[in-house]
Amino acid sequence: MSQYLILIYDDEQAWAEAKPSDTGKMMEGHQAFQAKHQSAIVGGNALEPTATATTVRPNSDTVTDGPFAETKEALGGYYLIEAADLDAAIAIAKDVPVFTGGLEVRPIMVFN
Amino acid sequence: MRVTRDLDAAEECVQDAYAAALTTWGERGVPANTGAWLTTVARRRALDLLRREALWRRNAPLLVEDEAVASPSDPAEIPDDRLRLICTCCHPALSTDAQVALTLRLLCGLGTNEVARAFLVSESTMAARLTRAKKKIASAGIAYRVPSAAELPDRVDAVLSVLHLLFTAGHTAPSGADLVRRDLVERALQLARMLRTLVPENADVAGLLALILLTDARRASRTDASGGLVLLAEQDRSQWDRAEIAEGVGLVREALRRRPPGRFALQAAIAAVHAEAPNWHATDWSEVVALYDVLLQVWPSPVVALNRAVAVGFARGPEAGLAALAPLAAEPQLAAYAYLASARAQFLQQLGRDEEARLAFTEAIVLTENDVEREFLTRKLEALQP
Secondary structure, three states: OEEEEEEEEEEHHHHHOOOHHHHHHHHHHHHHHHHHOOOOEEEEEEOOOHHHOEEEEHHHOEEEEOOOOOOOEEEEEEEEEEEOOHHHHHHHHOOOOOOOOEEEEEEOOOOO | OOOOOOHHHHHHHHHHHHHHHHHHHHHHOOOOOHHHHHHHHHHHHHHHHHHHHOHHHHOOOOOOOOOOOOOOOOOOHHHHHHHHHHHHHOOOOOOHHHHHHHHHHHHOOOOHHHHHHHHOOOHHHHHHHHHHHHHHHHHHOOOOOOOOOOOHHHHHHHHHHHHHHHHHHHHOOOOEOOOOOHHHHHHHHHHHHHHHHHOOOOHHHHHHHHHHHHHHOOHHHOEOOOOOEOOHHHOOHHHOOHHHHHHHHHHHHHHHOOOOOOHHHHHHHHHHHHHHOOOOOOOOHHHHHHHHHHHHHHOOOHHHHHHHHHHHHHHHOHHHHHHHHHHHHHOHHHOOOHHHHHHHHHHHHHOOOHHHHHHHHHHHHHHOOEHHHHHHHHHHHHHOOO
C-alpha cells in the first residue's frame, strides 16, 4: 500500500457566493465520502480561505500576507489516503465532492 | 514483464527479444504466434538477467505485484503480459508524448535514438523524456497490471488514441520533407494488430485496425515518382493494396455491428466506400455524407464537419460544398487549419471564381507545415495565375 495526498482545489469566489443549499450538499458529500472510504482515509482537513493565509520565506526572512501563489482555484482542503496504486487512488479521488474545481493526486515520497 | 521487476531491465529484454527474432526468423521463418514467441524470448532473457545481476535487488519499485514467476510456456499468460504493458505505457496519468514514446520504446522495441527520430527531437531529449515517464510510473504507483473489466474500455480507448495519433502522424507527417513516415505507419499497424489479438471482442479496436488498413492501402498511389502529393481523385486505384482493403472491409463490417457505431468504425466505413469505388466519379458520395452525419453525432469535431462539408460538395456540387464550409470559417479550432482554406479554394476554382480561389490557395500555403502539401498547393495556385 502507498499513501497519496488528494489536494482539493476550488474556486473560492464561487464557493463564497454559493447558496446554503449547495454548501449543505457539499458537506453531506464529504460525510458520505468519509463514510465510504473510512478504511482508506488516513487524515484530512478543510482549510480556511486563502485570505487568511500568510506566506513565509525563511531564506529572505520575509513574511507576507496572502497565499504562496494566487490562483483562481485555490487549495481548500485535503485528504491523506492509502491505496494499492495510482488507479485505486484515482478511483477514490473521483468520489471526493468538488464545487467547480478539481483534485490533484500526489504520491507521498518514501525515503529508504 | 512482471518477471524483471524493473522497467529498464524489461526494456533491454524486449530489445534483445526483437534482435533475437530478426536472427532466428531469418534462419527458420516467422513463427505462427509471433507475439507469444517474442514474449517468451523476452521472459527467458529476463530470467537470465535476473540470475546474473540480481537487478531487482537494486531497486524494486512497485511496478509489479509480488507473485510467483509464471512458466514461460503458459500460453494464457502471454497476451495478458502485453496488455498489461500497453495499458501501463498508455496510462492517462502520463502525458500523451510520454505515452507514445513509451509505447514505441517498450512495445515496438525501438531504440531511444529511433524514438527520438519519430518525435523529431534529439536523443538526449528523448532519453530524458523516457526517464521522466518511467520515474512517474514508479513513484506515482501506476500499476503494472491488466485493468479490471470495468476499467478496460476506458483504458483501451486511451491506447487507441495513442495508436491513432501514431498512425496519423505517420500517414501525413505534420512537418518535414516527406509526406509519409512509413516507420510510424508500420508501428501503428503492428500495435493495432497486437491489440486486436489481446481484446478481440472490442469493436473500437476492430474499427481502428480497419481504418489503418484501408487508409494505408492507398499508400503506393499517394505520391508521384518525385514524391509530390497525388489527391484521392487522381490516384491510380490499380496500385491500391487489395489484400489490405479486403481485410479492412471485413473488419469494418464487424465493427459496425455494434450500436451505436464507434468513431473509428465510421471513419473506416468512409475509407471503405472510397476503397470499393472503381474511380473518383463513381464514389457513392451520398453514402459518404450519410456516414459523416452519423460520425458528427458520435464524434462532434470541427475537422469532421469540414470533411463532411467537402463530401457535400462532391455529392451536391461545389455551390453546396461552399455553403457547407461557410459556417466553419468562424470555428476557432480551424483558424490555422490549411485544409479549410484548400477545400474552399478548390470549390471556388470549380465555380470559376478564380480571384477568390487564388486568395484561398495562398492562405492554405501559408498555413500548411508539410513541404509536400505546400508544393502541391503552390502548383495549384500557379495554374490559376491570370
